[in-house]
Amino acid sequence: MSDQLSQLKQFTTVVADTGDFAAIQLYQPQDATTNPSLILKTIEQAQYRHLAAEALQWAATTTDGDARITLAADKLAVLIGQQLMAQVPGYVSTEVDARLSFDTMATIEKAHQLLELYQAQGSDTSRVLIKIAATWEGIQAARVLEQQGVRCNLTLIFSFAQARACAEAGSYLISPFVGRILDWYKKQQPAQDFSGDQDPGVQFVRRVYHYFKTHRYPTIVMGASFRNSEEIRQLAGCDRLTISPALLQELADSTGPVPRRLHAEVPAEETPSTLTEAQFRWQMLEDQMASDKLQEGIRQFAADQQKLEDILRGL
Template identity: 60%
Template sequence: MSNLLEQLKQHSVVVADTGDLAAIKRFAPQDATTNPSIILKALQAGQYPQQLDAALDWAQPRSRSPEALLANACDRLVVSMGLEILEQIPGKVSTEVPAALSFDTHATLARARALYAQYLELGVAGERVLIKIAATWEGIQAARQLEREGIRCNLTLIFNLAQARACAEAGVYLVSPFVGRILDWHQRQAPDSRFSADSDPGVLSVRQIYRFFKQHDYPTVVMAASFRNLEQVLALGGCDRLTISPALLAELAEAEGRLTPALADDGQRQVAPAPLSEDALRWQMNEDAMATEKLAEGIRQFHADQLKLEALLSERLRALR
């Protein structure tokens, strides 16, 4: 009998949630996802040194200020790292727009187009790139326009059905509902509670989104993210995609047993409801303390790591001079 990772690949597209090339080679995922935290971790581990210096070289003649230089270098760096990852996988890589732009539709559009254009200039086929954007109202509207332009998007930091539904109604290619961060919030609220896989609030949230999308025939891909343990992964087997850390991929590769998918499209369809308005989405977020807090926290965390990435680039620039 094959290990759990190989069995899981038969039911869900497995995506590596890492920038570690060795892990990507080892576990042979279809796709890979990145974010500022993942990129920072890879750089701090000593990976991508050539891409770091090349990004600074590329950015210097194209930048009119120190701030622009760091922004341009960051963009070139994440694209260069995405290029390296694409050489190891057959599918897509997700590259994130800086979290500081999460509430600015026009700025998100400009940065997303620039990142996408760099991939094309480097010879990458457009269908292999997903532009990753936080699922704020402003981010969703940017993704709506990008999808119209043929630029596929991955909407991230999704914590409830309202966010996911608004993305699907905007025609977004893929959504990344988070599992572990939802569980983290509930465990902080009730430290003595014990959640099984089938009562895990993060697992239940993704199952709700998956079933809603299938029932209403939304083509948007559901990619569960942010896993804390193997049980969460297995409880969402059968979801369209699962983006999994190297540590959990290793556990899956080493585990034996029979995997039965927990999710499957039952074929039942309903008429889709009227699209959510901006007011309706904001109200539903307001009524969901967990989703509101975790979205804000996630944006802050990604922005903090983006600033650390810029500081690393700045330090390297001083060393080169």
């Protein structure tokens, strides 16, 4: 029997959740995705510091002060993305600054700035997914960008309202955060058994997947933020799964069977209806887990973006 990673790849597109080029080469995923936290981890490694120096040198010829550091951070994300594109045949996701999560126009402008930087590097911008936090403002930015031909990855998905709004906006892909949903429920109910298909993050992704397939939304569902390999096996058959190097290695070292768990033919219980801004905000307010984790995720990515800029400022 083949290893579990190879089995998974038969019916799910595997994406590497890392900016580590060595890991990409080892596991040979179809796509790669990054975020400020992963870029920070990458640049903290000595072998990748030359990319930071290159970004700073380039930015110094363009502007100065804090604007230079912000521009250097964008350039660094693009340099890492460009190298990832050389290693994977598919898409690379590059994230918009989380501090813009509640500003639609600024998000749109930043997306185009990132694509211009990719274009200046000679990269194929059709292989870049612009990654945006799934606030109402971020989803509306994605609506505009998708109409402009820019494909988007809506991230930090924790609620059905977010998933629905993203699909209705025509988002190319969404990233539900499986493990962070589990974290919240384990903290609230520490004695509860959340193993296997009782995992609330797994249940959420299945619900979204079946809803999208039943009602023929083309938006891709990509499970993310896994805490263990069982969550991954429970979602075998999902459109895409973005997986950390540690869990990729665990799957590659395991040989038990990985049957397909998600099937497009399973009907969803919900029927579609256009979600207004007021309905979206109310449903998010009623969902404490989703509200907590979305806010926490934005704060974390913003903090790591600031740490990254502080490193660049100190070089």
